[in-house]
Amino acid sequence: MYKCKTLFNLNKQIIVPVFLCFQVIIHAIILLLMFSCCHAADAESQNHPEKSTQKASTQPVEVAISITGIEGELKQNALAYLELKKSLNDPHFSKAWLQRLHKKAEKNIKDALQPFGYYQTKVTGTLQQTEDSSWLAQYTVVPGKQVKITEVNIVITGPGKNDPEILALIDNFPIKKGDPLDHTQYEEAKANITTGIGRLGYSQITTHSKKVLVDTKNNTANINLEFASGTKFYLGAIHFHQDMLNEDFILSYLQNIKTGDPLSQNTLLELQHALYSSGYFSLVDIKPDFEHVKNRDQVPVNITLKPAKRHKISFGIGYDTEIEANVSMRWQHRRLNRYGHYGDILTKLAPKKSTFRVSYWIPTGDPSRDKYGIITSVETEDTDTTDRTTFDLETGYWFAIKEWENTLFTEYRLEDFVTGNDPSTTTELLSFGARTQRVNYEQGLFPRRGWSVYGEIRGATEQMLSDIDYLRLYLKSRLLLPVTRKGRLVLRAELGMAESNDYDSYPSSLRFYAGGDQSVRGYDWKALGPKDREGNVIGGRNIITGSLEYDHQVAENWVVAGFYDAGNAYNDSLDTVYYGAGFGIRYISPIGLIKTDIGFPLKSDDDISDNNFVFYFGFEMNL
Known part of the structure; x- marks a missing residue:
């Protein structure tokens, strides 16, 4: 009994203190975990104030920002640097977040002005809640004086250090002593020197030192640049x-x-x-x-x-009011032999006008600009007043002078045609001529500035395998002028004249007709011109037309237009001028242009048409 009691007392003395120690340790761990969680939650609240206020308020915080004292690119850059402005669209933006970012706005604006050389900027900011519970953040900026450049040191080492062209680049460095510091201008000027030296053949040029040392106390800066030219290759x-x-x-x-x-x-x-x-x-x-x-x-x-692939086949579908629905197919052979000859075959079918054409091209001289060509084609046309089949074989020299594309050509033409109620006529011509054209429009789907010119002169004589003598001149031009920020004025003119010793045998494909989408709108295609005794339009020796159109872009791909056209085709004198006006819509599509116009004839003529208006619709899509 004694021994047992003693042992029990001894175990009790040991176990109780140990148990108490475990209790203390467990309580300490619990308190430590609670403290860590609270600290983490507090840190999270500071980094993301929107989370700490999300439950307190679900109302969006509306903020207006006002910056005064600076304008133009300074103000734009200040707004771009302002963290407060960047955060306004965040769905979790809160009052706490607003107050924190407002405190950072002064530094944001000062940093934004330094690239322009303003290192002594002072910013005064206020944040006020307005009567409608929104907030107004106002910042008054005094940019101070712009830093002036006191030294510009540019050093070239290596084999190019005495190269006169490199020295000229340094002399033409646009930043001079006394100029205000502009970091954007500095970066551009520095890059231009590196690029310029590289263009001279120093393709391994390196920059050893590039420093802009700003003394904010004295408001001055020094520019120090050192380039190693490397070898000229x-x-x-x-x-x-x-x-x-x-x-x-x-x-x-x-x-x-x-x-x-x-x-x-x-x-x-x-x-x-x-x-x-x-x-x-x-x-x-x-x-x-x-x-x-x-x-x-x-x-x-x-x-x-x-x-590249030798063969390319493309298909097209389209519609325009003049020739109606049309389908086309083009096959190109890009490399016929080792000398780069190439060719193509084009077929285009439409109810009123169809074409089959084969072309063979021989590059010469500067092949990117010059080539010889052989083109043969068969074309048919069937309208209310003209029915013809034309075979052409043309050889020529295509060449460019500056931006002008030119052609000197010889053409054999055999045409069987009927105009009005005249009997069928077959005419054979061997013509000589020249063409020139230039297209000079600004880039873009909706150019607002530019011009184009096309001109052709051709003729034939009975002394050289032709049935008749003739001489024909044709000119057309187009001018685009910008009007307002999204509009353009389109001016178009056309002039043609021809002389022949036998006009009855003069092919209908070379005669002049007016009317239609590309001529005087408000009248049908080829509806204007000299007529025979039955009132059929048979085409004229001369033509003159003009057009004035205003286009306005109302959306990215939509344009509305209004136009006024005038002109006619005639023989000896321009006795009658036809006028047309109307409006239209254009859709600028990546796969083609869709164009719709409604033209109203302003001069009535029952022999031409009894329509009060003419609807024009056209598109072409290549597949």
Whole structure:
């Protein structure tokens, strides 16, 4: 008994303190976990105030921001830097968040003005709640004086340090001592020097130092730039890796690039563009071989070429009021032989006018601009007053002078035609002529500025395998002028004249007609011109038309138009001028232009039409 009691007392003395220790440890762990959770929740609330106020208020916080004291690009940049403005559309934006970002606005605005050289900006901000419970954040900015540049130091090291062209680039550095500091201008000027030196053949140019040291106390800045030119490289031999075209023919596309030219990134891009634009290649991979540089630092260039698909077939569907519904198919053979000859076949079918044409092209000279061509075609036309079948065989030389595209051609034409109630006539002509045209519109789906001109002169004589003598001149032009921010004025003019010793045998395809979508709207296609005794329009020796149209873009792809047209086709004198006016809608589609016009004739003539208006609709889609 004694021993047991003693043992029991001893165990009690040991177990009770141990149990108490475990209790203390468990309580401490619980308190530590509670403290950690509270601290994490508090930190989360500070980083994302919207979460801490989401339950307290579900009402959106409306804020108006006002910045005064600066305008233009300074104000735009300040708004762009302002974190408060960036957060306004956040669905969790709250009052707490607003107050926190308002405190940061002063620094945001100061940082925004530094790129423009303002380092002593002062900002005064207020945040007030208005009567309608919205908030007004106002910031008054005093930009201070702009930092002035006191020194501009540009150093060139390496082989190009005495190159006169590099020294000229440095002399023309646009930032001078005494100019205000503008970091955007500085970055652009610095990049231009690097690019300019690279274009001179120093393709391994590096920038060793580029520093703008701003002394905010004295409001001054120093610019220090140091470039290492590296070696000046020149274009060496060009090696083509391909087996599809004659190499001399490929080189003819590179007439503006010659061995010995300075080697630069621009030179390589020009090489690539010239070869891609030829249409013969799907891949043009250019690699300069700096490991095999030869005499006078000439770098060989390896060009790997992969062929484009030889054959291309395209289909088209369309509709216009003049020739009605039409379908077309075009097959192109892009590479007929190793000398780059190519050809195509076009078929276009419509109820009133159909065409079958075969073309063969032979590049020459500068093949990107010059070529010989042989074109043969058969065309049929069947209208209320004209029925014809025309066979053409034309050979010519197509060439460009600056931006003008020109053609000198010889054409054999055999035409069987009927006009009005006259008997069928067959005329054979061997004509000589020239064409020129230029298109100069600004880029975009809806150009508002630009012009185009087309002109052709042709003639034939009985002394050279022709049934009649004739001389024909035709001119047309179009001018676009911007009006308001989304409008344009479209001016169009057309002039043609012809003389022949036997007009009865003069082909109907060469006569002039007015009326239609591209002429005087308000009248049917080819409805205006000289008539025979039965009142059938048989076409005239001369034509003059003009058009004034205003187009206004009302949406990204929608344009409304109003127009006024005038003109006529005639023989000896312009006794009658027809006028038409109307309005239309155009839809600018990625796959084609859809155009609708309603034209009203302003001069009544029962012999022409008894319609009070003419509806024009047209679109063309290539598949």
